[in-house]
Amino acid sequence: MTADDLSRVRRIYEALTSEAPGIRIMLQTYFESVDAYGFVVSLPVHGIGLDFVHDGGRNLAAVREQGFPAHKTLGAGLIDGRGIWKADLRGKWATLAALRGAVSADRIVVQPSSSLLHVPVSAARETALPAELQGALAFADEKLAELVLLAKAGSQGVDAIAAGLGAAERSRDALQRSSARTNGRVRARMASLASEPAVRASAFESRRAVQDAKWQLPPLPTTTIGSFPQTPEVRGARQKWRKGEWSPSQYASFIQAQIREWIDIQNEIGLDVLVHGEFERTDMVEFFGEKLAGFAFTAKGWVQSYGSRCVKPPVIYGDVELPEPMTVAETVYAQSLTSKPVKGMLTGPITILNWSFVRDDKTREEVAYQIALALRDEVEALEAAGIGMIQVDEPALREGLPLKREQWAHYLDWAVRAFRLSTSTVKDETQIHTHMCYSEFHDIIESISALDADVISIETSRSHGELIGIFEAHTYDKGIGLGVYDIHSPRVPSADEMTQMIDRALRVLDPGLFWINPDCGLKTRGRTETVESLRNMVEATEAARERYAVKQA
């Protein structure tokens, strides 16, 4: 913040305090350390809450070195408001004791590092998890109990909570000793990772020549992002199978029938690169988590996502490994039905990481690499089974960005590396696709390019003009599809509308590298509108090919 901004902030708090002098304002900060510490603690408020969990030690250092105003209350954010693991209470007590060296004890309030909306309600309701995992969880209720213990240590001395400290330690140790936590094969692969360059054998220009010769796609190839409508029929079938009313083979043949129907539809519409439709998947992270070792699923671990939406994130608690291929059967079945290429469809390591609760004894970087290696096995299995195009989705790449700019480069480096670990061992002729959505791409476009995917599709139809602006400044030199219609609406867009999108994009992007696709997966759409929209998309593409061919000639 500029000095001007800071003085505006001060005026706001001065106004609040003078207009409502009877109200004690607690100014809460969270998710990181406070940069302008001296300024923040000097604001005219009753107290200030600071995060002592995600601050990299900086808030604690600031309190100790710069002091804390004697007449104010310190909200000591000691218990992680975002993670789901039991706290190392001895360590927390040590932090609290250090704070008490700098701030008078009766001025300290213990609290979570942030609001608790990021965690589920109660771990006591999880009864189907392995005991050592269940015992090491602390959801909101358990976190409140931890706070009460710390407060008790504060008022009665640490000996008063000896039993609680011991119990917490035993739970954490039990999880640490569990066999899921340390997998020798994973550790051996991780150990040799440092020397691994994680680059494709050839540069994009050479791969492009090999791929063009192999695939013989028309100019402006058409494709979709992966999923087709998850109709009530599809969801109902999954329920029956989950409840045991349908046998696994009954469910598998239902899925095959869906795949067959949609391969026919895609062929009939005239799309160039097909997909199997993802009918077997609930959501793009849970499906993979359920098949990978090292993951667990809670029964009631719901948390708020956007607005009124809820998600139940997987829990990564052990070393991640691929026990057996996850997507090969459906993809190979789809490919057996058509002579056109069918894209394999995977969720990338960073999206799996960012949409899960992650173990706290390893860095996120390490866990990302473990997931990446498991996905590499899947990519290689798809390639070995004859699948020549593989899409690895990373819609949540941007969500992991640290709050502070100075930490961006490090995150983006390891995130890009994780993606490349998953995708770089394939042959030149194998075409790697990726897809991104839900975010702004302007300030990370160089990292997106560094993923080195042969083709990327980006959701843009909600902010089309803006995204196109980026490509005026940065030439994008690999395959790219900017979504030509918005899948978030049931409205069927006309071919004309899509033509406008295509023309605008082709003003700044090379038509020789441009792909035509909707801007995201179609699972939330109905069947009729999907078919009609895709027909219009193919019509717009055919018209564009004519204009483009004329230009080339």
Ligand code: GLN
């Ligand atoms: N392949 C996924 C799908 O089509 C991608 C979803 C996403 O981008 N969020 O559903």
Ligand code: ZN
């Ligand atoms: Zn998407």
